[in-house]
Amino acid sequence: MSRTPNPTRTLASQTLFRGLDVVDAVADGCQSVQEIADRTGVAFSTTHRLASALVQARYLQFEPRRGYRLGTRLLELGFAAYRDSDIARSARQNIEQLAGETRDTVHLAMLDGDEIIYLDKIDAQRPIGVNSRIGGRKPVCCTGVGKALILDEGEASWRTRYQYDAERGNIHLPLETWLAGMHAYAQGGYAFDLEENAPGIRCVAVPIRDASGKTVAAVSVTGTTDSTDEARLRSLIPTVRGAAQAISAKLGGTLG
Template identity: 75%
Template sequence: MTNSTDSTRTPASQTLFRGLDVVDAVAAGALTVQDIADRTGLAFSTTHRLASALVQARYLQFEPRRGYRLGPRLLELGFAAYRDSDVTRSARAGMEQLAEQTKDTIHLAQLDGDEIIYLDKIGGQRPISVNSRIGGRKPVCSTGVGKALILDEDEDKWRARYAYDAERGNVRVPLDTWLAAMRSYAAGGYTFDLEEDAPSICCVAVPIRDVSGQTVAAISVTGTTDYTDEAQLRALIPVVRRVAQTISEKIGGRLG
């Protein structure tokens, strides 16, 4: 059920927020009106009315045998947001530089609550590809970019994030081992993913900071263990740091 709280909303805003709840439910996999109603807690008739209006406005699509799915208007808005992102625009040249130099997959990501979201990606040139997509979400504690995005948080927050991901089966490293690695990463200003998120996938990531010194994104080089080992990842740390520094400077910040 949705976390929305209608009691805190004005009557004029309730329809808007309920409509957004319907879109979120479809994005999470709800296919039928009953699925959406169950996930949002809305009445069936209200759900049907909102879903029909969203189809008419192209925010949702409906096919009789497939059910509801996200509509083309969301795709248009997503690309508009992508084009308007200062971080994405500022990072693109650096990502292309890393892609050319390493032949591996390059990711740009931001923190979004308890997950990370990929803002941009350049696919690798290796025979084995990395399965990820722009707009895709991943856990924080098992990914290189996720760990890079939380390097400045205190240990209590790290523990809370670990507990969140562990409850969902998204971390395979014991807490003490993970915390020790995070302390080392925080001191060095980089992070690794050593097959923690997916078998045979490894990466090195570095945070990107804005003018206030806050981490606003992270950039990573991601490869497979067929071509990359930990020694090679360590050799890439200064390379990725230089690119992250350049991106940070473009948005008025610096790595420190």
Template identity: 50%
Template sequence: MEKAGHETAPSKQATASQTLVRGLDIIEAVSKDGAHDIGAIAERTGMTYSTAHRLISVLMQRRYLKRVPGKGYRLGSKLLALGFQAYSQVELTAVARPFLERLAQKTSDTIHLACEEMGAVFYLDKIASRRPVEISSRIGGIKPLLSTGVGKALLLDGSIESWAALYDADAQRLGLTGPREQWIAMMRDYARKGHTYDLGEDEQSIRCVAAPIRDASHAIVAAISVSSTTDYMPPSRMHDLAPVVMEAARQISAELGG
């Protein structure tokens, strides 16, 4: 029998979900020509004044909303940044797609386009191999930066200190072996050459060659890779594919002004 005053796990989840939905309701209400005051937001969303006030305070702290003197509440800088990020990803995928298709036609292997999202690889596009090969990645999926070819390509502009911190944080969890200094030396070599490999760190039987994509500011914004199993990707072929992948990445970068 449950004790009075104690929420069960499902009820806590329901409360959290309701809070999230109400926060989104507020953002959507403000997005329609703004809102002069909390009372107007409460009326539009059907919330009590106190609930609207509490959620608006949090949204302002996180920069999802802002208050403009004389005008009231408007969408904040965080939403603007996320909007630009979402738009750039859509644009990037559209720009890159023809080059990915050519790379797939040339290699017959699995092709990936990915970017970094919250410290992880986020797959924006994938073209499946024409060989009898299955790779576990999927569009919209995430994987670790540390162990994937595209992840390492996204890290190529990092400092030795940032690489070391990432290795210390994630290597043991991912089951990577070998001293940190060895991994950093590998990353320095990749940075010098302009491409990276996945040598089975993510999936033991998978190998890939990856290269970074840069925007007009020369910053790395994404990466592409060619992936297959060890049967189709011996070291000699990986070596031969490196300039091919780098050239495709360079062409996509040029389309982005890089």
């Protein structure tokens, strides 16, 4: 026999998700109650009430001339999540070594739904501007780590992911060109970003696997076109693969 839904639980769930939407809107740059309400579709009065509660709980901060911004509680939780990440802890020594060896920016990332999220980053020892940060998100289909993370998914899934990113303007390569690249990357066990995410930036990425053989993260080396042509990217594949293999081994896995 089916049960009647609990209206109190439903209302509580709606309030929770609306509060999270408010936090996301502020993270995306909304500063006023009206901007947050427009972004979330929540009524102005409800948005104001939720934002005020989130300020009290330190998830948001409010300054009269600046408006809303993320609060210190989120910073605390972010560092706690980072400390609790087995992958980030296991990989730290290896990505530091990789950054020292290549002198380029090194990223550690994982898949989170339709995007990738950066778990760690080591800045380059040479002048290079890479628009990324720990906890930041990027599209899947135009980033090296994104492509490395989905190498095992196969063409049907690749097409779905391509459509998602293309509809949002995140990828500009023709579908068949991008798919041909993915098949080559899947066969080689690595992936390139050839200025697809940002002009003048290239990278090579390799997946990291756990004991079940599942891809759980990816590691990449990123450089500028001035110092990193495609020949250098190819020369870096064994180096990045070695770091990925070492991290995988710590997680009980292997790249095969």
